[in-house]
Amino acid sequence: MKQFKLFIILAVLVLAAALVSAQDFDFTSEEVDIDILPGQTALYNVTIFNYQDAADRFQLTGDVSTVLMWDVSTDTPIIEVAAGGSKEVVLELKPHLDVGLGPKQVILKLKSLNTEEIYRAGLPVYIGEGARFGTYVPNVDLSIDIDREIDPREKFGVNVCLKNKNLLNIKTLQVVLDGEIFAKGYETPLGPLESKCQEILFTLDENEPPAQHTVTAMATYQNETLATVVKNYEVAGYSTISEKSETATSLFLYTETITLFNDGNKEETQLVKREMPGFKRLFARSSPSYKVLRQDGISYVSWSITLGPNETEQIVFVRDYRWPLGVLVIIILAVILYFVFRSPMVLYKDAFVVGKEAEGVSDMKVKILVKNRTRSAVKNLRIIDKVPSIAEVVEKEHLGTMRPSKVIRHGKKGTIIKWDIEGFEPFEERILSYKIKSSLKIIGGIELPPAKARFDTKQGRERITASNHVEISGKAFGELLAAKKRKDTDEGINL
Numbered sequence: 001m002k003q004f005k006l007f008i009i010l011a012v013l014v015l016a017a018a019l020v021s022a023q024d025f026d027f028t029s030e031e032v033d034i035d036i037l038p039g040q041t042a043l044y045n046v047t048i049f050n051y052q053d054a055a056d057r058f059q060l061t062g063d064v065s066t067v068l069m070w071d072v073s074t075d076t077p078i079i080e081v082a083a084g085g086s087k088e089v090v091l092e093l094k095p096h097l098d099v100g101l102g103p104k105q106v107i108l109k110l111k112s113l114n115t116e117e118i119y120r121a122g123l124p125v126y127i128g129e130g131a132r133f134g135t136y137v138p139n140v141d142l143s144i145d146i147d148r149e150i151d152p153r154e155k156f157g158v159n160v161c162l163k164n165k166n167l168l169n170i171k172t173l174q175v176v177l178d179g180e181i182f183a184k185g186y187e188t189p190l191g192p193l194e195s196k197c198q199e200i201l202f203t204l205d206e207n208e209p210p211a212q213h214t215v216t217a218m219a220t221y222q223n224e225t226l227a228t229v230v231k232n233y234e235v236a237g238y239s240t241i242s243e244k245s246e247t248a249t250s251l252f253l254y255t256e257t258i259t260l261f262n263d264g265n266k267e268e269t270q271l272v273k274r275e276m277p278g279f280k281r282l283f284a285r286s287s288p289s290y291k292v293l294r295q296d297g298i299s300y301v302s303w304s305i306t307l308g309p310n311e312t313e314q315i316v317f318v319r320d321y322r323w324p325l326g327v328l329v330i331i332i333l334a335v336i337l338y339f340v341f342r343s344p345m346v347l348y349k350d351a352f353v354v355g356k357e358a359e360g361v362s363d364m365k366v367k368i369l370v371k372n373r374t375r376s377a378v379k380n381l382r383i384i385d386k387v388p389s390i391a392e393v394v395e396k397e398h399l400g401t402m403r404p405s406k407v408i409r410h411g412k413k414g415t416i417i418k419w420d421i422e423g424f425e426p427f428e429e430r431i432l433s434y435k436i437k438s439s440l441k442i443i444g445g446i447e448l449p450p451a452k453a454r455f456d457t458k459q460g461r462e463r464i465t466a467s468n469h470v471e472i473s474g475k476a477f478g479e480l481l482a483a484k485k486r487k488d489t490d491e492g493i494n495l
């Protein structure tokens with residue numbers, strides 16, 4: 001009677017364990033004929049439950065340790081179960097000849113063909129007369145609990161629960177956890193009908209990249225696997241890009257060094273921007289090169305920086321106002337040097353046609369404008385002009401102007417005309433003029449060399465200033481003569 005009560009308790013525990021599901025599906029069994037003799041077949045009515053939101057297909061077979069000793073078959077090889085539904089099949093278990101007599105535990109494996117997940121559970125079979133009241137077969141229920149998402153920066157735990165489903169006293173049960181990136185094994189006793197849970201803590205490398213993983217828990221007794229559970233989990237991705245800025249200032253040069261660091265386990269892109277109007281960008285440069293960004297009517301220089309885990313990058317942003325300042329200084333110096341070193345005397349030379357015959361030009365009048373453009377008087381001023389050998393100076397034509405000091409004729413080199421002026425007052429202007437007459441008729445044109453002025457500076461040094469060239473083409477002679485006639489008619493004078 002005592003053994004019969006123990007059997008009842010064991011049967012109740014086995015049935016209760018079968019109703020517990022650690023997965024999205026499981027199965028329960030109804031014993032039809034489990035007390036058999038060697039060579040006979042045990043029968044069960046097995047009900048498969050699908051807790052998923054979608055239909056699934058299942059196979060009910062023996063575990064690795066089972067198929068070596070038992071023939072396992074169902075009346076439906078592929079069992080289709082609707083979402084949230086159940087399906088009943090007939091299960092047959094036939095022992096091989098070397099299985100032996102006594103109570104046996106047959107580990108079955110229910111596999112989802114859609115998700116590849118597996119649920120394992122054991123069924124009792126008694127071989128031989130009175131086997132039900134003999135030795136107990138190890139039967140342990142195993143379940144684990146782990147967070148779906150794990151932050152690698154923090155410790156996390158895997159909760160392992162064990163339950164002895166019969167009166168066998170298991171002195172040493174091996175439990176192994178393999179999470180692909182973490183693992184641990186330990187031993188624990190499990191008394192008759194005892195249940196226990198233990199949390200195993202783990203720490204990951206905080207730079208572990210985000211990914212999907214599985215953790216497998218296995219309970220083993222005397223080299224026989226009693227239960228296996230597989231759970232999915234995910235290493236969470238995170239990124240924290242820190243930004244540090246340092247500014248160095250020198251003479252009209254501003255350098256900002258921006259340092260970015262990704263203190264995370266996944267790649268991240270950071271947008272760095274600085275407000276910068278368009279005209280200021282003329283003086284800005286950076287490494288790497290910046291791009292112009294406009295937001296809400298405001299212009300920015302920006303950089304889009306992508307950093308992997310634990311990567312660092314620097315942006316060097318320079319605002320250089322030295323070169324425009326240098327250009328301004330050069331311009332100012334050039335202006336100052338121009339006014340310092342420019343000649344105080346200005347000479348401008350011009351020529352007019354005053355006589356023209358059918359064969360060509362014969363007479364021209366030359367005028368030289370002399371001007372002192374400074375506030376200082378000029379001493380010992382000498383104006384020198386040269387007339388080509390093709391023409392000669394008409395000395396009588398100097399009415400209203402200063403007469404030359406010297407007129408030196410040379411047969412081949414031409415005529416040299418010189419004016420000597422002892423003092424020339426500040427801002428004083430004079431016009432020197434003379435008339436030349438060509439010994440030949442000029443048909444094509446003529447070029448008159450520049451006039452020169454020699455004078456003494458305050459320091460007693462001699463300086464020279466030259467006027468412009470005067471060139472009159474053959475086409476221009478007619479225009480100049482017509483203009484001269486109109487001018488004579490309008491003014492009634494002859495310069």
